[in-house]
Amino acid sequence: xxxxxxxxxxxxxxxxxxxxxxxxxxxxxxxxxxxxxxxxxxxxxxxxxxxxxxxxxxxxxxxxxxxxxxxxxxxxxxxxxxxxxxxxxxxxxxxxxxxxxxxxxxxxxxxxxxxxxxxxxxxxxxxxxxxxxxxxxxxxxxxxxxxxxxxxxxxxxxxxxxxxxxxxxxxxxxxxxxxxxxxxxxxxxxxxxxxxxxxxxxxxxxxxxxxxxxxxxxxxxxxxxxxxxxxxxxxxxxxxxxxxxxxxxxxxxxxxxxxxxxxxxxxxxxxxxxxxxxxxxxxxxxxxxxxxxxxxxxxxxxxxxxxxxxxxxxxxxxxxxxxxxxxxxxxxxxxxxxxxxxxxxxxxxxxxxxxxxxxxxxxxxxxxxxxxxxxxxxxxxxxxxxxxxxxxxxxxxxxxxxxxxx
Amino acid sequence: xxxxxxxxxxxxxxxxxxxxxxxxxxxxxxxxxxxxxxxxxxxxxxxxxxxxxxxxxxxxxxxxxxxxxxxxxxxxxxxxxxxxxxxxxxxxxxxxxxxxxxxxxxxxxxxxxxxxxxxxxxxxxxxxxxxxxxxxxxxxxxxxxxxxxxxxxx
Ligand SMILES: Cc1ncc(COP(=O)(O)O)c(C=O)c1O
Numbered sequence: 001x002x003x004x005x006x007x008x009x010x011x012x013x014x015x016x017x018x019x020x021x022x023x024x025x026x027x028x029x030x031x032x033x034x035x036x037x038x039x040x041x042x043x044x045x046x047x048x049x050x051x052x053x054x055x056x057x058x059x060x061x062x063x064x065x066x067x068x069x070x071x072x073x074x075x076x077x078x079x080x081x082x083x084x085x086x087x088x089x090x091x092x093x094x095x096x097x098x099x100x101x102x103x104x105x106x107x108x109x110x111x112x113x114x115x116x117x118x119x120x121x122x123x124x125x126x127x128x129x130x131x132x133x134x135x136x137x138x139x140x141x142x143x144x145x146x147x148x149x150x151x152x153x154x155x156x157x158x159x160x161x162x163x164x165x166x167x168x169x170x171x172x173x174x175x176x177x178x179x180x181x182x183x184x185x186x187x188x189x190x191x192x193x194x195x196x197x198x199x200x201x202x203x204x205x206x207x208x209x210x211x212x213x214x215x216x217x218x219x220x221x222x223x224x225x226x227x228x229x230x231x232x233x234x235x236x237x238x239x240x241x242x243x244x245x246x247x248x249x250x251x252x253x254x255x256x257x258x259x260x261x262x263x264x265x266x267x268x269x270x271x272x273x274x275x276x277x278x279x280x281x282x283x284x285x286x287x288x289x290x291x292x293x294x295x296x297x298x299x300x301x302x303x304x305x306x307x308x309x310x311x312x313x314x315x316x317x318x319x320x321x322x323x324x325x326x327x328x329x330x331x332x333x334x335x336x337x338x339x340x341x342x343x344x345x346x347x348x349x350x351x352x353x354x355x356x357x358x359x360x361x362x363x364x365x366x367x368x369x370x371x372x373x374x375x376x377x378x379x380x381x382x383x384x385x386x387x388x389x390x391x392x393x394x395x396x397x398x399x400x401x402x403x404x405x406x
Numbered sequence: 407x408x409x410x411x412x413x414x415x416x417x418x419x420x421x422x423x424x425x426x427x428x429x430x431x432x433x434x435x436x437x438x439x440x441x442x443x444x445x446x447x448x449x450x451x452x453x454x455x456x457x458x459x460x461x462x463x464x465x466x467x468x469x470x471x472x473x474x475x476x477x478x479x480x481x482x483x484x485x486x487x488x489x490x491x492x493x494x495x496x497x498x499x500x501x502x503x504x505x506x507x508x509x510x511x512x513x514x515x516x517x518x519x520x521x522x523x524x525x526x527x528x529x530x531x532x533x534x535x536x537x538x539x540x541x542x543x544x545x546x547x548x549x550x551x552x553x554x555x556x557x558x559x560x
Binding site for chain 1: 412413418422443445446447468469472474534537
């Protein structure tokens, strides 16, 4: 795999960003887009546009086929058993809200408990909080260990006879910890507990096999997978998607509508009400094919090397403190710099063209636990190189210089 | 863009050793401010006398060098001013951070103006403007006894 060739596929790297070459280390937030994906959106709108699933004219039929092709590609990419287990949403956030909302309608009773972790992104906490309010259920938190990991043992410890559902991230967007999802699912299912996985950081960076993981739901964010914004995927086991009520009502999701009764459409239409993000769905097919052409094993190997390299570099940099040291770690390097606030770090790095994120990264629970208001985060994608991490380190040294730190 | 202009010595110094970073004893006005996107927060305390003159001003909170320096300089500078003067200074400061080239307030002496102008470097960094302005909005909120927490627009 030649990174320079891959990088060339991303037009943004031909741009000067405030007179600098772009060192993009914010892929955990959102990834850049390869030319094939950008062009696909343009091509669809200019040459093939029609709404899908409604009309019988030529363009509508062709667009519908393209739309459904993406569903098949997603099914293949995550190894789902059935393509009707793939539901398009506006993002991972909507996917998680869909699960919480529809499960919430009938499944939970007062006194039930949901187990989440201290690593969760707000979008895998707030939707459950809604249920805490409306259904009077309790939310428990599995705690991180010193390394910033969530262990199987910790999950086991926090399960009670009232635990109905476990919602966990696949890969922490702050500590980079990869959770033992398969083992957690095994354990949960042995006790009749549902497992929902926030796969935002897993899907772009890990080999996925939802049948092997055996989780009940898996949420994906397409804009982090070198795909368009405004699009997410919810994988749900067929038995769940068939059993649960619809999420939103409107056109496309119905079967028969009368003045006194309505019946709903079959999967996957049941969950895709209204006009969907058609162009994005169709372009996302090219993101998946792009990833497949590089090969997920190659991607994982490349990113693991980058993390290892970056970690060593930052560990050697005194006054940099890495957040978490998980054994099983994805491409996220979160850190603090003694005496410099993360926002100041981000501004100073930006001056060198180094794009990182500063803040709590939508994980306030975790930052409170770590007793820090914010952190700086550099995260990698397929286009990053060791040079990018060298530049990161150099720019951190520039921060230290400006702030007179050794 | 000019980092040197943003991170002037005086900003770094106030950021590192903020003045009035404490809670005024016997305060009679206070308000909280929060920047939900960054997680910055500030709590401003005032002690006004019968003539509504600021006898003491202080703050608690955490944030970047810009926000700490801004709160530090602000609390230093409004001491001894009455409510009317202080609010006029806030207006002037916010105007300068947004668009005005300099400060116009007659309630500020040259030395105070020079200090405040050190924060003008954020103008070139739109994402950082709210770091500089949070404590000032919170100050107004304290004067007006607003119960709600000040939130910077995202
Ligand atoms: C771990 C995690 N969960 C959820 C989300 C939200 O995803 P989306 O932007 O697709 O709604 C993100 C992205 O910010 C994330 O990193």
